[in-house]
Structure formats: structure tokens, C-alpha cells
Amino acid sequence: MRLSAPVYHLKRKARLLSRQQNIPLHAALDRVAAREGFQGWSLLAAKTQAAVPADDLFSLLSPGDLVLVGARPGQGKTLMSLKLAVGAMKAGNRSAFFTLEDTEKVVLDRFRIIGVDQAEFRELFELDSSDAISADYITRKLASVPRGTLAVVDYLQILDQKREKPELMTQVRALKAFARDKGVIVVFISQIDRSYDPALKPLPDLDDVRLPNPLDLALFDKLFFLHAGKVQYKAAS
Template sequence: MRLSAPVYHLKRRARLLSRRENVPLHTALDRIAGEEGFGSWSLLAAKAAEVKPAGTLLARLLPGDMVLVAARPGQGKTLMSLELAVAAMKQGSRAVFFTLEYMHADILDRFRDIGIDPAAFDHQFEFDNSDAINADYVIETLRSAPRGTLAVIDYLQLLDQKRENPELMVQIRALKSFARERGLVLVFISQVDRSFDSSGKPVPDIGDIRLPNPLDLSLFDKACFLNKGEIRFHAT
């Protein structure tokens, strides 16, 4: 199934349509679904749920993996990472979301954007937006986490923004060693360089990761790139 945009973008379009034309939201959703070739929004949502790319990516991951989820702004990398966390929790694992960007209420809203009730995972999901987040902080927080825990770090380029933090390369090497030792999966949301041009290639790749500071990207095991509803997985 190929949609013109991610499902959450289509929902936003429907909300705007509902307000602009003063029609019920369910009517607007059905109209957007019709534009995508579906008879109703429920049919589109059901079909989208069957092919959640997060499940495809999770099936490729092994304990100890370091993963990049990268895209330009507004392409769904945060939601993709949350869907990956949900897929892991549905399999019985714990998930932790470290962020230097979002408040807790923002993440709860993102859960709802992907059709998930956050209360369903109360005892499996942990949110952390401490200003102290860096490699040492993540390692200390996850030191007693059970094997198979999936942690999302939002986002890669902010880890060494503070001068007192170690260089990014040093932090990623420490996190890689820790993830391997403890059997955890670490997912890093990453920015893509502004020079990326989708007219040349539909989806960014490892060469498009924005690196304000030196980093050996071979420290990551797998990567997921998103652009305009298209998703591609790569081994790094």
C-alpha cells in the first residue's frame, strides 16, 4: 500500500478540512481516504495497520543493535520511533524514550496520533526529558534494564551540544559497548542534512546524516530513512 503521505499527515489534513469547511471530522477523514483510493477512513486505517513498517524493522533487530531513524523535519521519524517502541512493548519488552526536545504531554499526543492509548503500556514505557541526557546518563538510567529493552534517544545531534559533554564519537562508542554488554536496542532519531535533495533520490541515505561533529557511522548496525511517506531500511 502506498499512500501520498504518512497516516498522521493525512489525519492532520482531515482536521484542517473539518475546520475549514465546517464538516464533522469523520466526514473529512472519509473524504481524505477517498482521495487515497479507499471507501472510508476505517478501511484505510485497517490497511495501514497491516503493514506497519515498525514491525518490519523490529523483526530485523537483535539485542545490542544500534539503530538510526533519520529524516528531514516533518517526515515522521519521531512517530516511527514510537511505533517501534510500541511494537517492542507488544512483544513484552520495556521501552524508554529519552528526549531533549519534547514534554511528556507531547509524547502522549504522538501516541494518540498513531492510534495507541498510552495507558495500555503504563508499566512498560518510561519517558525521560532530563536536561542531563548524554551517554553517561543513558547508561546509568538503563543499567538495570532487562535484556531486550528498546530505548529511543531523541536526538543524536543534541548529545554533545553542551560543551561539558564528551565528544559525540566517545559517547556513541560508550553506548555501543553498553548496548552489546546488556543486550539492549538503542534507537537514535537523527537529523538529515539540509542539502538533501529528493529530486536526486527519493529517500536519504547514510551519507545524508547531518554531522556537525565527527562520527563514525559504522558504529550503527542498522538505519531507517524516511521521506514523503517512503521508508527504506539499510544495514550500515
């Protein structure tokens, strides 16, 4: 589908609409996407970004990696994480998606958005939306999975939202140790701070990761940052 203007112009329209009508930016993005014939901004972004085969994305990862996928709302970070999961499953590995944010229906609908029939991987994919999700919960659930399994955690900043759960740093360190020991790949979806300004740099980076609670970002082995249909990949030095 041909857009009426480049994506960055459409985003500018959405920011203006957000200010004029005093509505959240994500709602303004969805309205602009609807005018372009899409059901939401995530779908527009998924259809207009350069196609990156899921197999190619997954090939950048290794068993034991701790991965961060960061972007502002509506930029496709959840879709990117699902592409990594699909790449793992195409390679014959298992995948798990632990979400504290979305419903099962929302997650499964996103397979359609990335052009994948989730039924093809029914035996390899597990979706968990329990309110009890934490590092301990995840490691218990994955205790017997084979090496090469990929687990997505949706999302980093709310893992310790409940007071009874350990601090974020403690949980991420525990998952890193578990990933290394079991050869599991753990992918964290991450928010980017609202102060990030694409006019200053085209893609966010580690400095822009939203951290309401302390966390050593050097714990992550691989990083993906997304904005306006572009993807930047970095490996820890």
C-alpha cells in the first residue's frame, strides 16, 4: 500500500495531532495510520519497514545471549521480538513469550502482522501471561527446555513492578546466569525514554533506555534499537 507521505512526515503529523487534540501520541499515531488504510501504527510500521528475514535476525544470536530490543511505542519492538522467536522456531528451536503487558489474543494477532501462521509452530511456541511472571517464575518454567530455546520477556521495565518481586537488577542478573548455564536466549522488550529526540539522532541507544530502577545495561550481550522503520544491531564489546 502506497503512503500519502514518508513515514517521518506521518509521525510529524501525529505529534501535531497529539498536541492539538491533547491525546496520547500512540493514539494520534493510530489515527494517522487509519487515514492511510491501516488498523494501527504498528501494522503500518511493520508493512513499511524494510523486510528483514526472521532467519537473518536470529542468526545474529547465540545460545546464552541476553538481548535487549528497545524502541518508543509503535515502532515495532514487539514485532521484532516475535521475528526473533520465529527465527528460532524455523531453526527447530522452541520459543516462549512471557508477557506482563498484552493479552494472549494481542500477541497471537501480531503473528499475522509479521506474515506468519502461528499454527505452523504450535508445538514449539508457548505463551504465558501470568501476573506472577518474574525471573524465578521464568527459570522454573524453562528449567527443562533444550539448549537454543528463545524466551521473550515483555517487558523489562515492569518486571519488578510489584513490590513483592526482587529488584530489577537482581532479576536480570538471575536470568543472565540462567541463560548462560542452560544455553537459552533471553530477549527483553524495553521502553525508550520520552526524552529521546529523533531529530538529534536517528535511532535510540543505551543512553535512551528508560530505567525507573537501577540496572547495569552491560549485562546485555546483544542490542536492537528501532525507529521509523530502521533497525540498528549492536553486540557488546
